[in-house]
Amino acid sequence: MNEVEVKPEQSQQALQAEVISLRQQVTVLEQDKADLEILLEMTTEHSDTITEELHGQAEEALRESERRLRMIIEATPVAVVITELSTGIIVFVNATAGPLAGTSVAELVGQKMTNFYVNPEERKALVQLLNKEGQVDHCEVEFIRKDGSKFWVDISMRSLEFNEKPCILAAWTDISHLKELNRAASRFVPREYLSFLNKQSLVDMQLGDHVTDEMTVMFSDLRCFTSISEGMTPQQNFDFINAYLGRVSPMVRKNGGFIVKYLGDGIMAIFPGTADSGVQAGIDKLNQVNVYNAERIKQRRLPISVGIGVNTGHMMVGMVGEAGRMQGDAFSDDVNLTSRVEGLTKYYSVAFIITAATKNSLVDSSRYNTRFLDKVQVKGKKKTLILYEVYDADLPHFRTLKQASHQDYELAMQHFYAQEFTAAQSLLFDVLQKNPKDKVAWRHLMVATECIENGVDESWKGVTVMTSK
Amino acid sequence: MEIIQDDYQIRFDSENNSVICSGTYRLTGDEYAAIVDILKTVADAGPDFLTINLTALKFLNSSGINILCKFIMRLRKNNVTQVRVIGNNEYAWQQKSLTNFKKLLPSLNLEFE
Numbered sequence: 001m002n003e004v005e006v007k008p009e010q011s012q013q014a015l016q017a018e019v020i021s022l023r024q025q026v027t028v029l030e031q032d033k034a035d036l037e038i039l040l041e042m043t044t045e046h047s048d049t050i051t052e053e054l055h056g057q058a059e060e061a062l063r064e065s066e067r068r069l070r071m072i073i074e075a076t077p078v079a080v081v082i083t084e085l086s087t088g089i090i091v092f093v094n095a096t097a098g099p100l101a102g103t104s105v106a107e108l109v110g111q112k113m114t115n116f117y118v119n120p121e122e123r124k125a126l127v128q129l130l131n132k133e134g135q136v137d138h139c140e141v142e143f144i145r146k147d148g149s150k151f152w153v154d155i156s157m158r159s160l161e162f163n164e165k166p167c168i169l170a171a172w173t174d175i176s177h178l179k180e181l182n183r184a185a186s187r188f189v190p191r192e193y194l195s196f197l198n199k200q201s202l203v204d205m206q207l208g209d210h211v212t213d214e215m216t217v218m219f220s221d222l223r224c225f226t227s228i229s230e231g232m233t234p235q236q237n238f239d240f241i242n243a244y245l246g247r248v249s250p251m252v253r254k255n256g257g258f259i260v261k262y263l264g265d266g267i268m269a270i271f272p273g274t275a276d277s278g279v280q281a282g283i284d285k286l287n288q289v290n291v292y293n294a295e296r297i298k299q300r301r302l303p304i305s306v307g308i309g310v311n312t313g314h315m316m317v318g319m320v321g322e323a324g325r326m327q328g329d330a331f332s333d334d335v336n337l338t339s340r341v342e343g344l345t346k347y348y349s350v351a352f353i354i355t356a357a358t359k360n361s362l363v364d365s366s367r368y369n370t371r372f373l374d375k376v377q378v379k380g381k382k383k384t385l386i387l388y389e390v391y392d393a394d395l396p397h398f399r400t401l402k403q404a405s406h407q408d409y410e411l412a413m414q415h416f417y418a419q420e421f422t423a424a425q426s427l428l429f430d431v432l433q434k435n436p437k438d439k440v441a442w443r444h445l446m447v448a449t450e451c452i453e454n455g456v457d458e459s460w461k462g463v464t465v466m467t468s469k
Numbered sequence: 470m471e472i473i474q475d476d477y478q479i480r481f482d483s484e485n486n487s488v489i490c491s492g493t494y495r496l497t498g499d500e501y502a503a504i505v506d507i508l509k510t511v512a513d514a515g516p517d518f519l520t521i522n523l524t525a526l527k528f529l530n531s532s533g534i535n536i537l538c539k540f541i542m543r544l545r546k547n548n549v550t551q552v553r554v555i556g557n558n559e560y561a562w563q564q565k566s567l568t569n570f571k572k573l574l575p576s577l578n579l580e581f582e
Contacts, residue, residue, distance in 0.1 A: 038572045039538050046534040046566040053562055 079153075079172040081113070082162050088113045088123065091162060100153075100174055102145030118142040118150060130157045130168065140175065151176045192258040193328055196272060197318065207326050210318025216271040216278035216358060217315060217335050218257070219342035220248070220285060223305040225265050241265050244304065247292055251284035260317065260328045270330055275312045275361035279368055279390060282308045282352050286393030307351060309342030311335075312358040340378045341387065344466075348373060349439040351393060356386035368392055369399065371406060372413050373440060376464045384463050389440065401435035408434075409441060417462050421448045470507050479504050486516045491525035494533040501536050508536065512543040518551035519544065523567070524582050527560060534566055541573045550576040557582055 073080055079097035083090050090111050098105040101116060114120040122141055130136045136157035144150050153172040160169040185202050194202065197209050222228075222244065229237050244265065252259050257271040257278065271278040286306060293303035313334025320329045334357070341353050353373060359365060373387040391402050402409075412427035428445040432438060451460075471480035477492035488511055496504075511519070521537075529537070544552055554570055556563040558581045571577050 035542050035573065038569070039535065039542075042538055042566065042569045042572070043531050043535050045569065046529070046562070047531040049562045049565045050528070050530065 079174075081108075081170045081172065082160065083113045083168050083170065085127070085159070085166040085168055091165075091167065097172070100151070100172065101143070102147055102149065116143045116145075118144050126155070126157060127168070130159060134159070143172075152179045189328065190253075190258050192253070193260070196258065196270075205319060205326070207319055207321065207323055210316050211272075212314065212316045213272065214312065214314050215317065215330075216257075216273075216275045216310060216312045216361070217330060217338045218252075218267070218269045218271065218278050218282060218308060218310045219339050220267045220269075220282070220306055220308040221263075221342055222265040223307055223346060225304075228302060228304065244292070247288045248285040248306075251281050251288060255281035255284065257281055260330050268330065270315075270317055274363050275310075275358045276363050276367070278310045278312070279354060279358065279362065282310055282354075282390060283368070283392045286351055290393065290395065305351070307342055307345030307353075309338050309340075309345065309353050310358050311338035311341055311355045312361045313337075337378065337381070337385065340381075340466075341385070344376065344378075344387070347466075348389070348443070350389045350391070352390040354388050354390055356388065359388050369403065371402065371409060374444075374464050375462060376466060379466045379468060384461070398435070398437070402438070405431040405434045405438070405441075409438075412441075412444065416444065416448055419451075419456065419460070421451045424448045425452065470510065472503055472507070479507055481507060481511055485520065486518060487520040487522055489522040489525075493528040494526065495528060495530050496532065498532055501532055505536050505539075508540040509543065512540060512547050512549065515547045515549055517549075519549055519553070521552065521554045523563065524555055524557040526557070526563070529562070529566070538570070538573060541570050541577070545574045550574070551578075552576070553578045553580065555580050555582060 074095045076094065077096055079100045080092075080094040081090060081097050082092035090109050090113055093101075093105050093108045095105060098108060101108055114123055117123050119142070126136055126139060126141070129139075136155070139155050140152060141155050142150055142152050152175045154175045155173075156171045158169045160167045162169075182201070189202055189205065194200070194205070197205070197211060199205055199209070229240070232240065241264075245262065245267070249259060249267065252267070252269045255271065255277040256273045257269045260268045260270050262268075269278075269281070271281065285308065289304065289306050296303055311334050313332065315330050315332035315335050317328070317330040319326045321327055337355070341355060345351060345353055350373070354370070359370060362368070368390055369392045370388045370390050373389045376385050376387060377383070378385065391399055394402065408427045408430045412424045412431065415421070415424035415427065425445060425448045428441050428448065431441045432445065435441070447464075470483075472478065473480075474492070477494050477496070478490070480489045481487070482489060488508070541552070544550075552574060554567060554577060556567045556579065558564070564581070567579055571579065
């Protein structure tokens with residue numbers, strides 16, 4: 001055994017030193033252990049603290065963002081309504097929706113959305129559109145309140161998950177006022193006139209907008225209005241004119257025309273379609289006058305008489321005036337001529353005159369009772385106009401008489417223009433025997449008699465030259 | 470000695486023997502290495518006294534509290550006992566976590582502004 005010899009004293013000292021050193025190390029280790037425990041504890045505690053703090057901050061941020069969102073939704077002037085997709089039940093509304101729907105916010109929630117549609121089918125169509133397109137923008141819908149009052153909204157829709165259910169978010173803007181305004185505006189500029197000028201709305205109307213085309217134009221006027229209106233108060237005058245215009249104006253619309261403007265008691269109307277529509281409107285107007293007259297006679301009032309002139313030709317229809325004040329108008333030579341033609345109803349004592357241009361444009365002239373009236377040269381124009389009388393709206397008695405004498409009358413006029421005045425005279429006598437009140441036949445008879453008495457020169461064409469307007 | 474980043478800063482003001490930590494300490498262990506270096510240097514220099522200003526330290530993550538604790542322990546090891554820590558009342562976490570520094574260095578003086 002080769003052992004190191006150790007003195008007992010030495011080993012004792014070394015051992016003691018060793019023990020001290022070990023004790024010191026233990027102290028350090030204990031300190032380190034304590035430090036580590038503290039470190040672990042502190043780190044854990046700190047971690048908990050900041051986790052809690054962050055969580056709180058996140059919750060607060062969420063609450064704040066919710067509060068802000070709600071504030072915006074409540075303050076928005078647009079009504080916000082959320083409905084369940086499957087049931088159509090309202091699950092959320094903002095403060096604007098209540099008053100608009102005529103109820104409280106609390107009462108709205110839980111109601112069925114279809115209750116508010118004037119036409120519930122519209123909701124179905126809107127939901128279908130939403131499903132198809134993914135969104136619905138600016139559709140106009142009429143709603144009804146519990147009290148029965150109606151209102152128009154501009155509605156936009158989006159799909160939305162709300163309370164974990166598929167829902168529809170709808171935004172309503174009240175456009176009742178706009179609708180009213182549009183309705184009011186359409187009384188000044190009719191919708192037909194807007195679409196005729198290819199305009200979406202009154203806002204698009206510009207000075208100088210026009211359409212040039214072949215159209216039929218109608219002028220009509222009250223005869224002897226001055227003598228009727230004498231002795232009427234201004235209010236009575238207005239009431240009378242409006243009673244008259246109220247009866248005849250719809251006849252224009254009914255036949256696809258539109259009134260360009262009123263000229264006092266006169267009406268200027270355009271028929272962009274067939275000439276037939278203008279002629280039919282004239283007949284309808286005169287029939288309305290007949291009904292009105294029957295009432296007036298019953299009330300011991302004077303019947304009124306109306307003259308109508310219709311012509312067909314090229315014309316410009318559009319907006320005239322200045323940027324701050326404009327109105328619809330139509331012009332062309334043919335339009336001016338129509339006004340003259342209407343004036344001639346007085347001269348010939350007939351109610352309704354159309355020009356050859358209109359008669360030749362009729363799709364079905366056999367539908368109307370027309371007869372040749374005269375060849376005229378109106379003042380200031382060189383062109384000879386051939387005019388026809390439309391007597392469909394004559395009272396039944398006179399219409400029958402005119403029909404009965406029609407053939408003789410037309411034959412008489414053929415003789416007249418062939419300068420066979422005696423033959424014409426004889427036929428016109430026949431006409432007048434059947435219908436002594438035929439003022440047109442009387443006039444032709446007088447002219448034919450004059451031609452027989454005075455003779456005619458080579459240039460004679462049988463044209464009546466008007467020396468006044 | 471200083472590190473200036475957009476989010477966090479550390480600076481040793483040798484004139485006043487003051488360590489100033491500010492900003493948001495949301496770093497990883499590796500990212501803290503540069504900060505740890507500064508703190509080690511400060512502690513090993515064994516100053517007579519030291520101020521640790523944390524008034525502008527908005528946020529400190531777990532790794533961050535860990536390095537600050539180790540810094541306090543290193544100061545104690547280097548017999549730097551006159552240590553003043555200034556915290557900020559507005560940051561709730563400081564009130565809880567900074568108090569625990571005294572467990573590591575009982576002579577540490579903690580103040581809040």
